Amino acid sequence: MSTLASPYRFSDQFYAGARACIPVCISVAAYGLVWGVLARGAGLSLFEVAMMSGLVFAGSAQFVALDLWTATPATLPVGPLVIAALIVNLRYLLLTATLRPLYPDKGLWRGALSMYLVTDENWAMTVGAMARGGGSVAFLLGGGALAWISWMSTNLIGYGLGSAIDDPARWGLDFAFTATFLALLLGMWKGRSDLIPWLVAALAAIVTSHFVDGSWHILVGGLAGSLVGAWIEVRKHVHQS
């Protein structure tokens, strides 16, 4: 694999990536339980739960799918389910684009297959490591593997329990994502030039989440903030030269 050229062994980086994702995987597990319970209520079979979590492996898209799911196959809205997954996951275009520097120029198609294991969680940990000069494909995959195991196992447990499980918010576990991502963001601070892009991203996301449900705020905020950041940076270089 591509990491042969790096000074690190694949397994070392793989475990380091998995360890780095433990804080966010607590949140993944809490929501995994809830999804499992709701999936049973929505009428999915155990086999369908395992298939969807194993193959689709995208939390927010799977929560949206439960809203659309019907227990009787004849009325199952196949087209809307697929389109909803597409729309909810559009933000991944931004996320995986930033992982490009981890991959060698040759064999990028094989790298594209490894994108299957990219989630918000291991993506965030990996770009955090990249900002400190680290990060590797193995690190990304280690975190992805841990997230996959956390998601799949808690989905199945939640499905098995079936009864009402507490809302993760009651235990503050909904905040585990937010707190970890906030700390990662602070770790990425490089100087005052980050302030305006981050504020633009935050404001655009807040406004979008106010008016539109789903994950649109991530895409809109991410696009707005990064484009403003690039625009400021390029304009500064023109003025200097």
Next chain:
Amino acid sequence: MFTSPEALTAIVGMALVTIAIKASGLLLADRLPRQGFGAAWLRHIPGAVLAALVAPALVTGSPAEIVAAVATGGVFILSRSLFAAMAAGVATVYLVRLLLVG
């Protein structure tokens, strides 16, 4: 009930569009120029996406998330530990929500 052709089609379709989008980001990044605007844009995406992920979760109309965000940031700056920062955030949001209800 085991499964149905309709359910299988839906699940496989969802899986295919998801991996297609995830892979497209990586493959499209290859087409971006390595310098100038395209490169600057790619460099600014991680911070912007994280800010966009976090911000709406902090502005909920309740002070609990704001207080917890300050605790998270403070612990992270002092300890440089993500795990400690996460634990501080979760504990703070739990306690403040408890206080606000009670």
